[in-house]
Amino acid sequence: MRVPRRPRGARQRRSPRIPGGPGSPRLPRAVTAPLGCLPGVAAAVALVLCAYGVEHAAENSAARSAARATAAHQAPAPTVVPRSVWLGDAEREQPPPRYDDEVVAVFVHHTDSPNGYVCTDAPGIIRGLYEGQTGARDWDDLGYNFVVDRCGTVYEGRAGGTDRPVTGAHTQGFNHRTTGIAALGTFTEGVEVPQEMLRAIAAVAAWKLGTSGTDPRADVRLVSSSGGSRYAAGTAAVLPAVAGHSDGYMTDCPGAALKARLPEIRTMAARLQGRETGGTVPDDTQTAVRNDNDTRNDNDTRNTRNTRNEEQVP
DSSP: OOOOOOOTTSSOOOOOSSTTSTTSOOOOHHHHHHHHTHHHHHHHHHHHHHHHHHHHHHHHHHHHHHHHHHHHTOOOOOOEEOHHHHHTTOOOOOOOOOBOSOOOEEEEEEOOOOSOOOGGGHHHHHHHHHHHHHTTSOOSSOSOSEEEOTTOOEEEOSSSOTTSOBOOSSSTTOOTTEEEEEESSOOOTTOOOOHHHHHHHHHHHHHHHHTTTOOTTSEEEEEOOOTTSSSOTTOEEEEESEEEHHHHSSSOTTOHHHHTTHHHHHHHHHHHTTOOOSSOOOOSOEEOOOSOOOOSOSSOTTSSSOTTTTOOOO
């Protein structure tokens, strides 16, 4: 007995619940073939990604730990008066500043100028130093990166940006990867060094050294770039991270009185970096190697002017 068929269109077909099942549109054969291998490929990729993730998670963790350790010892930047305040319209034409990759040491100087000044006169005194160095000495700019007055005010010295590792012209043979901080005045033996000045010098040292993670109480290895320093060119010298001018050059600068206060400055700077200062001094010597091979003229950014543009020699 025959069963009569339903007329076409009398019943609508339901879409299959499983994609790709009977009655569903078929994908091209070129697509379905790779998809058939997907589970195995996905598993392999997952294993590779997992191994990669574990390995790089460990690397990133170590990098983050190192970054946290460095960041933990970065001191805040002190307030710095821009050079426009003391320079005014006296700026001379000069070449672009030169830069190093980082700062791992600071050299402390005195300007060998009178001490009995009123602090409001400091900008004019610094301008006079600039005119002397760029005029009679034919330097391209003020040699010091920073100048600190007796009231503890910090002034921007050499051009190039206070937050950048500007190559100065302050310590012959050791201007690379260092910052020069000049105390405004003369601090020979028996002269009182104002506490405000000491604190300001320590603040600048803590800030600049903190950018490279350098402990202000550590020793660093610097390579001399000039035989005019205490060390022959190419010699690796171990010097304090907070050094006096006389540590790198044959001079009485920064004066016996200020030189005697350098241990105090180092301790203050370390404290500003958040380091323990309970009498422990780091044993390891940090390394600082010059990042260029040009030893012809350590400081003259034009390399065409007076090759004595190495430092101010008080």
